[in-house]
Amino acid sequence: xxxxxQNVANGLTVGSLYALVAIGYxxxxxxxxxxxxxxxxxxxxxxxxxxxxISIFYIPWYIAIILVxxxxxxxxxxxxxxxxxxxxNAPRISLLISSIGVSYLLENLxxxxxxxxxxxFPSIGSLQNSLVIGGVTIQQLAIYxxxxxxxxxxxLLTLINKTKTxxxxxxxxxxxxxAKLMGVNINRTISSTFAIGSMLAAVGAIMWGQKYxxxxxxxxxxxxxxxxxxxxxxxxxxxxxxxxxxxxxxxLEIMIVYAQPGLSGYKDAFAFVALILVLLIxxxxxxxxxxxxxx
Amino acid sequence: xxxxxxxxxxxLLTLALVLTGCGGNANGGATPEPVTPTDSGTDPAPVETGDxxxxxxxxxxxxxxxxxxGGQMELEGIKVAHSLVGEVLGKKIxxxxxxxxxxxxxxxxxxxxxVNSEKVDIVVxxxxxxxxxxxxxxxxxAKVPAIGTSCTNPLxxxxxxxxxxxxxxDDFQGTLLANFAKQEGYKTAAVITxxxxxxxxxxxxxxxxxxxxxxxVAEAQFNxxxxxxxxxxxxxxxxxPEVIFAPSGYAEAGLMMKQAADLGYNILFxxxxxxxxxxxxxxxxxxxxxxxxxxFFDADAAPTPESTQxxxxxEAMFGGKPKGAVTALGYDAYMVAIAAIEKAGTTDGEALxxxxxxxxxxxxxxxxxxxxxxxxxxxxxxxxxxxDGGFKYISTVVVD
Numbered sequence: 001x002x003x004x005x006q007n008v009a010n011g012l013t014v015g016s017l018y019a020l021v022a023i024g025y026x027x028x029x030x031x032x033x034x035x036x037x038x039x040x041x042x043x044x045x046x047x048x049x050x051x052x053x054i055s056i057f058y059i060p061w062y063i064a065i066i067l068v069x070x071x072x073x074x075x076x077x078x079x080x081x082x083x084x085x086x087x088x089n090a091p092r093i094s095l096l097i098s099s100i101g102v103s104y105l106l107e108n109l110x111x112x113x114x115x116x117x118x119x120x121f122p123s124i125g126s127l128q129n130s131l132v133i134g135g136v137t138i139q140q141l142a143i144y145x146x147x148x149x150x151x152x153x154x155x156l157l158t159l160i161n162k163t164k165t166x167x168x169x170x171x172x173x174x175x176x177x178x179a180k181l182m183g184v185n186i187n188r189t190i191s192s193t194f195a196i197g198s199m200l201a202a203v204g205a206i207m208w209g210q211k212y213x214x215x216x217x218x219x220x221x222x223x224x225x226x227x228x229x230x231x232x233x234x235x236x237x238x239x240x241x242x243x244x245x246x247x248x249x250x251x252l253e254i255m256i257v258y259a260q261p262g263l264s265g266y267k268d269a270f271a272f273v274a275l276i277l278v279l280l281i282x283x284x285x286x287x288x289x290x291x292x293x294x295x
Numbered sequence: 296x297x298x299x300x301x302x303x304x305x306x307l308l309t310l311a312l313v314l315t316g317c318g319g320n321a322n323g324g325a326t327p328e329p330v331t332p333t334d335s336g337t338d339p340a341p342v343e344t345g346d347x348x349x350x351x352x353x354x355x356x357x358x359x360x361x362x363x364x365g366g367q368m369e370l371e372g373i374k375v376a377h378s379l380v381g382e383v384l385g386k387k388i389x390x391x392x393x394x395x396x397x398x399x400x401x402x403x404x405x406x407x408x409x410v411n412s413e414k415v416d417i418v419v420x421x422x423x424x425x426x427x428x429x430x431x432x433x434x435x436x437a438k439v440p441a442i443g444t445s446c447t448n449p450l451x452x453x454x455x456x457x458x459x460x461x462x463x464x465d466d467f468q469g470t471l472l473a474n475f476a477k478q479e480g481y482k483t484a485a486v487i488t489x490x491x492x493x494x495x496x497x498x499x500x501x502x503x504x505x506x507x508x509x510x511x512v513a514e515a516q517f518n519x520x521x522x523x524x525x526x527x528x529x530x531x532x533x534x535x536p537e538v539i540f541a542p543s544g545y546a547e548a549g550l551m552m553k554q555a556a557d558l559g560y561n562i563l564f565x566x567x568x569x570x571x572x573x574x575x576x577x578x579x580x581x582x583x584x585x586x587x588x589x590x591f592f593d594a595d596a597a598p599t600p601e602s603t604q605x606x607x608x609x610e611a612m613f614g615g616k617p618k619g620a621v622t623a624l625g626y627d628a629y630m631v632a633i634a635a636i637e638k639a640g641t642t643d644g645e646a647l648x649x650x651x652x653x654x655x656x657x658x659x660x661x662x663x664x665x666x667x668x669x670x671x672x673x674x675x676x677x678x679x680x681x682x683d684g685g686f687k688y689i690s691t692v693v694v695d
Binding site: 003006010014111115116117118119120130137139212214216218253254262267 | 574
């Protein structure tokens with residue numbers, strides 16, 4: 001029985017990491033209807049920022065975290081201004097392709113700047129230490145990650161539903177043109193959406209780095225895809241859905257190995273099969289709302 | 296709107312599949328990198344034919360991607376050797392670096408660029424067997440001999456008269472590790488294999504054969520580039536193995552040992568030559584002190600004239616000691632390539648191939664004579680572990 005609970009604990013840890021990154025993904029989509037494929041690479045850049053701040057410049061971790069969040073936020077806004085703003089009125093698919101371009105740009109830029117040799121992610125506080133609870137060993141991280149995630153979700157929901165910026169974001173997500181006519185500052189709203197989305201990626205990256213302390217230029221590719229799947233399972237655009245989707249995906253991956261160790265080599269394949277099934281059976285995901293087209 | 300969404304989703308799905316294809320190797324479709332001949336200083340115009348004035352040695356190594364750290368270490372060894380012997384047959388030697396990006400598909404492209412557009416005379420590399428197996432036919436068809444550095448899988452040289460190598464093989468290494476585990480008194484083992492890597496799959500087979508399939512109590516798999524091993528570790532540990540054999544890359548090994556320690560398991564991990572990279576203990580931390588792995592060369596072992604020359608030249612060029620044994624293999628492979636050119640007296644592929652089969656040189660990692668498959672006949676391996684943030688020599692094992 002302890003073995004079962006150990007697997008549940010493992011699944012929760014992986015799942016809440018997925019959820020943490022997926023909420024950033026889903027928020028940007030929810031507001032701009034843009035799947036930001038560069039999200040995984042912004043995540044990677046945040047890891048490098050943390051590496052340089054803590055391991056190279058020896059900035060104390062509590063200050064470094066703030067610097068990393070700000071740097072990643074600026075990076076997100078810069079990407080929006082250079083790669084997405086000029087084609088804002090083009091079809092959505094152009095934006096999507098532009099985001100793929102940004103993704104490759106960041107990966108190769110990181111290879112040139114930081115070389116392809118993996119670096120070690122610095123450890124923060126006592127997050128990496130383990131605890132034993134009733135025969136189940138978990139890292140402190142496994143407790144902090146869901147807590148951080150839930151706090152962020154609560155903050156995000158308050159921001160979107162209760163504040164003026166949030167109201168502007170909702171207006172932009174409903175109708176671009178009308179929101180503009182009503183005096184909503186589109187540029188600022190979109191910029192802040194990207195800033196928040198990138199900041200969420202940075203928080204995810206810091207937590208992720210505690211569990212998997214390895215950084216290299218392509219490190220964001222797999223988490224990016226997995227969290228995209230998590231967001232789709234939950235219903236892309238829906239923040240609560242992303243949390244549930246992330247937890248479900250993490251559990252699924254761990255439990256499949258638990259039930260069928262022989263299939264452990266196909267762990268990633270199961271995640272993609274889950275994506276295909278969701279898209280076939282329920283394209284709007286678990287919590288996605290049906291979108292009615294305006295004529 | 297819904298129609299557009301469906302369309303977008305369909306596109307994404309295709310993209311997701313494409314990305315996983317290469318994403319598994321942590322190398323999502325990078326653009327080709329410019330070729331950098333290291334000695335371009337004296338030779339500003341790109342050499343088009345090149346055959347007459349210089350000799351081109353192609354370096355086929357993973358300089359980016361999952362195995363970049365390994366490729367970089369071998370590249371250092373090759374550069375050290377090049378600094379000592381920069382001329383052969385009265386011609387200048389030019390190194391042509393080509394990145395195989397730790398990826399089997401990219402490896403073939405890199406090999407084709409080496410033989411077709413760069414027209415190199417001989418190739419040195421690579422770290423990792425998968426890329427060598429993938430690119431082997433390209434070298435063979437172009438009749439350009441390749442000297443493998445640390446590609447230990449038997450398939451690299453099998454049925455390929457143009458692929459040689461200066462390292463020992465996985466059947467030797469796997470058997471040696473199994474015997475080592477038995478001698479240390481371990482009776483049961485679990486195996487966690489990287490199923491996307493030909494090297495790991497081969498090594499696992501030889502280990503299991505030698506250790507006895509009945510003594511393997513649990514098995515699990517993963518893919519190159521995976522970061523989470525908690526499920527695999529938890530599932531194999533349920534069978535109470537005394538030791539875990541994990542043929543894998545260095546980064547995965549580091550993460551795996553760290554996660555095992557985080558889960559509270561104190562178990563010995565066994566691995567092979569790919570582990571000897573600083574990244575392994577940088578990623579894994581103190582957890583990696585609980586490991587043993589085989590390797591080719593140790594800077595602290597009894598010196599030979601060749602190893603002294605290598606270590607002095609390395610110190611002068613990069614400072615300190617080489618970070619891993621594969622640096623010595625890169626050095627040896629280059630020296631073998633030059634010895635072959637000297638012996639053949641020409642850069643003709645067929646003549647070079649013949650010269651290699653008859654070659655007998657002594658390198659840093661021991662005597663180098665190639666058998667009928669093109670494999671260096673080696674009879675010793677070194678066992679190391681990690682201690683206080685560095686690699687520590689345990690013993691030298693000689694097999695007769």
